[in-house]
Amino acid sequence: MHPAPSVIIFTTLSGLGFGLLIFLCLGFPSVGGVIGFIFFAIGFGLAIGGLLSSTFHLGHPERAIKAFSQWKSSWLSREAWLSLFALALSGIYALGRIFFDIELKLIGLLSAFFCVATVFATSMIYAQLKTVPRWNSRLTPMAFLIFSIAGGALLAGQVSLALPLLALAGVVQVTSWILGDKAFDKSGTNLATATGLTANPKEVRSFEAPHTGTNYLLQEFVYKVGRKHSARLRIMGIILAFGIPIIFLSIPFSHLMVLLAVISHIAGIFIIRWLFFAQAEHVVGLYYGKR
Amino acid sequence: MTLLPENTEKKLGLVIDLDTCVGCHACVVSCKGWNTENYGAPLSDENAFGAKPVGSFLNRIHSYEVSPIDKPAHLVHFPKSCLHCENAPCVTVCPTGASYKRVEDGIVLVNETDCIGCGLCAWACPYGAREMDPVEKVMKKCTLCVDRIYNDNLPEEDQVPSCVRTCPAGARHFGDLGDPNSDVSKLVEERGGTDLMPEQGTMPVNKYLPPRPKNQMDDTDILAPYLEPVADEPDGFFKWLDKTLDRI
Numbered sequence: 001m002h003p004a005p006s007v008i009i010f011t012t013l014s015g016l017g018f019g020l021l022i023f024l025c026l027g028f029p030s031v032g033g034v035i036g037f038i039f040f041a042i043g044f045g046l047a048i049g050g051l052l053s054s055t056f057h058l059g060h061p062e063r064a065i066k067a068f069s070q071w072k073s074s075w076l077s078r079e080a081w082l083s084l085f086a087l088a089l090s091g092i093y094a095l096g097r098i099f100f101d102i103e104l105k106l107i108g109l110l111s112a113f114f115c116v117a118t119v120f121a122t123s124m125i126y127a128q129l130k131t132v133p134r135w136n137s138r139l140t141p142m143a144f145l146i147f148s149i150a151g152g153a154l155l156a157g158q159v160s161l162a163l164p165l166l167a168l169a170g171v172v173q174v175t176s177w178i179l180g181d182k183a184f185d186k187s188g189t190n191l192a193t194a195t196g197l198t199a200n201p202k203e204v205r206s207f208e209a210p211h212t213g214t215n216y217l218l219q220e221f222v223y224k225v226g227r228k229h230s231a232r233l234r235i236m237g238i239i240l241a242f243g244i245p246i247i248f249l250s251i252p253f254s255h256l257m258v259l260l261a262v263i264s265h266i267a268g269i270f271i272i273r274w275l276f277f278a279q280a281e282h283v284v285g286l287y288y289g290k291r
Numbered sequence: 292m293t294l295l296p297e298n299t300e301k302k303l304g305l306v307i308d309l310d311t312c313v314g315c316h317a318c319v320v321s322c323k324g325w326n327t328e329n330y331g332a333p334l335s336d337e338n339a340f341g342a343k344p345v346g347s348f349l350n351r352i353h354s355y356e357v358s359p360i361d362k363p364a365h366l367v368h369f370p371k372s373c374l375h376c377e378n379a380p381c382v383t384v385c386p387t388g389a390s391y392k393r394v395e396d397g398i399v400l401v402n403e404t405d406c407i408g409c410g411l412c413a414w415a416c417p418y419g420a421r422e423m424d425p426v427e428k429v430m431k432k433c434t435l436c437v438d439r440i441y442n443d444n445l446p447e448e449d450q451v452p453s454c455v456r457t458c459p460a461g462a463r464h465f466g467d468l469g470d471p472n473s474d475v476s477k478l479v480e481e482r483g484g485t486d487l488m489p490e491q492g493t494m495p496v497n498k499y500l501p502p503r504p505k506n507q508m509d510d511t512d513i514l515a516p517y518l519e520p521v522a523d524e525p526d527g528f529f530k531w532l533d534k535t536l537d538r539i
Contacts, residue, residue, distance in 0.1 A: 001414075059423060059428025059429060066386075066389075067386035069388050070386050076409065077386035130380065131417045189488055193490055197309070197367055198357055204355050204358075210319070217413075217419040219345075221419075282414070284417060287418075
């Protein structure tokens with residue numbers, strides 16, 4: 001799949017932003033005043049910045065409001081509603097906490113719930129697609145959720161929580177790579193089922209594409225650039241996103257170390273998200289004799 | 292709404308005969324022509340005369356080489372357009388309701404004024420039937436020529452999809468696949484029409500008729516044995532050269 005920068009930025013930053021808001025709205029850390037303002041500003045900045053970035057990927061962003069209409073069937077529409085609830089409720093909680101020094105516990109709980117639900121809806125946009133076997137797995141929502149919560153704990157400075165969560169996130173990611181590498185072959189879709197010309201996929205091959213040039217389908221779904229570096233990028237992603245932050249958080253607390261851990265984590269998640277798209281193979285590639 | 296109808300009154304679709312398709316691409320051209328000049332946003336081309344032309348099409352013809360172990364190899368031309376699935380995954384993922392499946396005839400359409408161009412429907416389609424128009428930035432797909440099949444201004448023989456009307460080999464058939472007594476349903480029954488990627492659970496309406504079995508190699512011609520090569524072993528100078536080269 002084509003790794004569109006707008007979508008990678010969106011899933012990475014919004015995931016982190018909603019993760020941070022989860023912790024802030026549950027009172028970890030319970031901060032008000034200027035410190036609280038800064039914390040919440042970072043959370044909202046990441047979440048909203050990511051959501052705005054996702055609209056750059058649209059052909060007609062001016063009609064984006066229409067995406068709220070089909071929540072009964074569409075995960076993308078559900079994500080729009082859930083993110084709206086999450087931002088509105090955590091906004092109310094933040095206003096109370098920062099300016100009036102009151103803790104609206106119920107609103108905080110609801111905010112945290114909707115932040116988790118938003119990240120889940122985002123992940124289901126990908127996990128629902130049978131056409132991309134690597135994504136069509138329970139590990140996709142698991143990875144999105146654990147990344148968001150672990151990153152949130154890190155940004156919120158919850159060191160004792162962040163350490164096991166980051167380690168767990170690393171384990172989930174490695175598992176999803178191991179299983180994901182086998183997913184396409186296991187899906188049962190191959191050129192034989194795609195064409196119905198024979199029962200044995202080894203007996204049929206693409207002889208000629210419909211056109212000599214490229215097309216939307218090949219640009220969007222058959223993205224091969226950088227796949228040959230995937231092993232190296234995977235190791236870099238794991239080290240940056242989870243390894244280095246765990247080491248930096250394990251040594252005695254200092255703000256510089258936490259900042260470096262956060263930067264390293266974000267860089268690592270960007271790499272992992274890039275691979276999430278670049279390595280995903282869509283079954284339509286089969287028709288073109290490609291993966 | 293992007294919820295799928297439980298049942299459609301008709302199941303209009305195409306039956307494509309892989310035995311007779313000659314791969315001439317006339318249906319591709321007529322489809323592009325009709326759908327550029329008529330309903331909806333025109334199908335654009337970018338950089339049409341440049342080094343890397345790209346454009347949107349609703350119908351494309353692939354070619355596959357089938358080489359079974361015990362039978363002669365053959366080439367199959369394979370037209371592919373929207374299959375108007377009963378369980379269309381492209382419809383349910385649409386966040387705006389632009390994608391929908393019609394209750395009256397089962398045609399899957401895009402309301403272009405509602406489309407935000409997110410591309411998720413194209414991601415959900417296993418067949419590559421939807422393409423984002425590079426200029427209009429809305430999703431384009433086969434409409435089954437909805438502006439022809441009900442168009443009383445056209446002569447009756449033209450009230451079929453443009454690809455069907457154009458095909459010089461008669462490889463494309465149009466009709467109601469929900470009616471077991473329709474010509475297309477009988478054709479599917481008779482020729483063993485198949486679904487593409489049945490394991491994806493999309494329940495496509497369009498059916499593909501497999502190529503008829505080809506003749507066997509061994510009964511091609513009684514003179515064939517006389518055409519076998521007679522000089523397997525070289526002789527004279529070449530025999531000496533062959534042996535010498537072997538020794539080196």
